[in-house]
Amino acid sequence: MRALRILLIITVILGGIFVAADRIAVNLAESEAADKIKSSQGLSSTPEISIKGFPFLTQVAGKELEEVDVSLTGITATAGGHSVNVTEVKAELRNVKIDSTFSSAVADRADGSARISYADLTKAAPKGATVGYAGADRAAKGQVKVTGPLTDLLDGAGIQVPGAFKGLLAGRTVSTYSTVALKGGSTVQLRAESLPTLPVPGFDEKLRKVIDYDLKIDGMPSSIKLDKVQATDGGLRFSGTGTSVSLAG
Template identity: 30%
Template sequence: MGAKAAVAGFVAIGLVVGGAYLADGLARDEAEGRVADVITRELQVEGTPEIRIGGFPFLTQLLGRSLDDVTATAGAVTLDGLRVTDVTVDATDVSLETPYRVGDVRIDATVPTASIEQAVRDEADLAVTVDGSTLRASGEVLGLTLTAGLVPRVEGGRLLVDVQDLTLGAGTLRLDQLPGNLAERLVGIEVPLDGLPPGIVLQAAEVVPDGVRVRATGVDVVLEDAR
């Protein structure tokens, strides 16, 4: 083979590879746009979610009717009236045929202090802020300033908040020293996250600068059940 023929051959291969890469990228872009549309229709998303479909080549995934890796992010989502922010969804083995299934899914989101405060206010009129690695509640009780540390925890797939480090005025109190049934109302206060799709269960929670960061996971989740 002469030099010109070899160069022509390499150019032809380059064009084929480049064309395939371009087609792969265009198909991926279109699929990401469709996933964003579906998420916007199914969830109360603020703005347009960002979608990334991983794995290469994408066309083989499309032909196989299953996506290896999908990541979706959104600034805020409302779950049954509860607003959560900085939402990230990581999913693997996402079926493109009915029944639409996801092999593994993980959802990370922040429950802002305003949402936690609303849950606490249902039990006691306290404002909630973040104080380093803990939450701090404060308000007026019996004409005195009440402050308390709040500890989030997950139990049975529910997000609960317990009150501790309680001070009233200049003194420190135990919960059992509070009047009436106030002590019982300040333990296991639930922050409802009822809007999670079936099969996805809350696993963990930790305090972050904006509120409480939660993580939920699911295995073999049927998307149609979440509609």
């Protein structure tokens, strides 16, 4: 019995050593992958990497990881020369194959998501405009609320109002619901549902050109195509999928 107890103790100790070695190895691999992703994607900060599955060393021996989760920061959206942060950027990569030199990896499939807050959407909006949550019913239709003083919107776009008409526009506020759509997998379009009729000839079309604008999301892996956008109470949430997505290299 004493020999059996000793054997069990040794087994537990060896098992603990293996688990410790496995966790050390996965931590080193996560750190190395994070540095490579930062370099290859040109990010301003190091992403967070989480390699799932146990044991890790067995997966490495087979040169395929079951799942790798990536959280990115330093992603931006641009519109009209303005740059804003994209928050909560995540990618879940499945069946990640490692090459023979362990220098790069490619995932069979990746599910990506990102969120832009209304505060950041406002930063990229036309000067004078505020973008906000439109309520549950409108959000279900993929709409956001856009508001702003009419004269501020026109002045911000460099549109001159003839002096004879300035009094007619003073004090007016534009309030509309804009439908959000995706184009080309990386460009977000905001298009107003309706706009007020202005008492100045030709200015209805000019206001439309101010309110309707595009946002281009930069920095996402090119092989992940965003194909869905949702308006939530916290901002716009985007999601998409990709195949043969490079994790590092």
